[in-house]
Amino acid sequence: MDWAAFFTLHDDSPRGGPSDGDSLDWALALAGVPADGAICDAGCGPGADIAALLAHVPRGRVEAVDLHPHHAERATARFADERRARVRQGDMGALTGPFDLIWSAGALHFLGVTEGLSRWRAALAPGGAVAFSEACWFTATPSARARAFWDREYPRITDAAGIAAQVQAAGYAILGQRPLSDAAWEGYFQPMERQIATLRPGASAAIADVLAAAEDEIATWRACRAEYGYLLTVARPR
Template identity: 35%
Template structure:
């Protein structure tokens, strides 16, 4: 079984495929001025198994187009949406985030939690802007340095993993350069990483390894995740997910 299929199997039954939380998603909604007073078309790009898409469908008068390139995650999302009574408000789309098949100026909101790094922040916000109506809102979370200095080992790690990591001011400058007006920014608190993402993942390790006969490949996946968890527990004050809220200010 290849690496991607193993990762998919580890994460497909998880509530979240990355750090986040309902309270924090609601905070982002408030910063974006989203309320159930008018109907909205929302794209949740890189939706995973649907934590944000389902919350948006519950909280707002919205139709949510949930986009992910992994059909297994979308299958799980549809099952969860049905059980939570919002299946009629969510449409899934299995496609790549860099080749979205939607008309220009179609969406009122583009939402993406912990996924834009797959394209890169600048490529994502610039490419997706065509999909937003003038005045539409962008809400994305992005791995971000939380200060100007950090230990050399964490600098080297993230520059190897994601060279576009930067401080929030640099990310905000990118938004301004590509036709957005920044409306808000906050950092996901530590519990979004530990209690909402890492601890549930750790509880899945044993069953995952058993399903795959404790193969070398499966053990390598678990060891990589353990390394990531240890790195955050040691150096998490230096980086985190910044949540960026911005308005498309026209063509």
Template identity: 35%
Template sequence: MDISFILTMHEGLPRQGPGSNECTRKAFSMLKDLPERPEILDIGCGSGMQTIELARICPGCQITAVDIHQPFLDDLARRAAAAGVGDRITTVRASMDDLPFEDASFDVLWAEGSIFIVGFEEGLRSWKRLLRPGGYLCLTESVWFTDRPSPEAAAFWNDCYPAIKGARETAAIAGNTGYEVVAAFRLPGSAWWDNYYMPLQKRLPDLKKAAAGNPDAEARVAFSEREIEIYREHGSEYGYEFFVLRSL
């Protein structure tokens, strides 16, 4: 699979995965006893819709936003400047499995739609060193909402993320990895459609033309079409759970 094309096809979208400002605000409202000027690390920030929202709702914070794809970071910097919060957001190009920061550097780690890249448990373990005592890790992770998924949904997730588990089992992994589960809530369907699937779907015809003759790119576009259709038909069976975790 052509990773560069996957990144390119998501450039300029409002988000690179499901989510919404409402969900970001809800999760942040559950954080208690933060310092007056918290240091936040947004891991796999993409173009940073949630980064900018965090800067808006926490005017004392300083945010470091990390992504592997420089065009996403450039887009974030432009959007942050336009929103008047650019002075409190620093972008860093780095891989989330090799984050270049000292231990205990942050009060909050934020990871909407990104931890699956390194794996849920691996991310929890490897990122924990970055948190100060009692710090928070706020993230979204794919989970099953049913014990009996349809064959179509099961086949799709077996192809793209076979590690998917139920929400209760996912929370248990967090507990066993040294976190308290402060809260968890399900993202609504609108968080998938409004800022992610609908903008991506509008782009698919042009992406098909750009992918023509490149088998990897053609396969990526076809997979996105399948992904959207599977969610349209079976979205009640799975989705994102927003976990608010506190380091023990």
């Protein structure tokens, strides 16, 4: 991928993937994060969820980690004056903790569900939990269009039972699961569409390719939203 072209599209995007406040609130309530708790935002992107995470721990703290320097720089700038938030560029597979919750919005797939959860176990405080969203089939018979998209983007996509099996293989018990809402997806896609419209006139070949791929992602989800989405899972080590 041409990362310069990718970040040209995503530079001003408010978030790095689908999520919303209702989903975050549900997950943190289910996990029982204390008001003085410590939360890690693993794969934080530009930092879209940090403020909401801080609101759940008014006497606690949030550490946010992202591998891409560009994302870490944006999140750092957004929370430079927030003493309870620390943002760093680094490997989310090497967290130290201890954390009462590890929150990962659409990023755990970079490690693999079972592998990532296994690594994160040692970074959790006693009674700590993980909340993560993962691409998920909502049908046993996806259309050719949906299948072709995910064969390119993430061939390991599975269904809710498959995600549950991966969680259990890491030695975790599932506290709850629910799909992200359409609003969570539109909150990600609509700002992207505005940026696409801004960038299209005079776009270089590399940027044009990135714009076309983004438009295909948006159109495919809108056409096939009943077939797939993100499943939000909250789990705790057994």
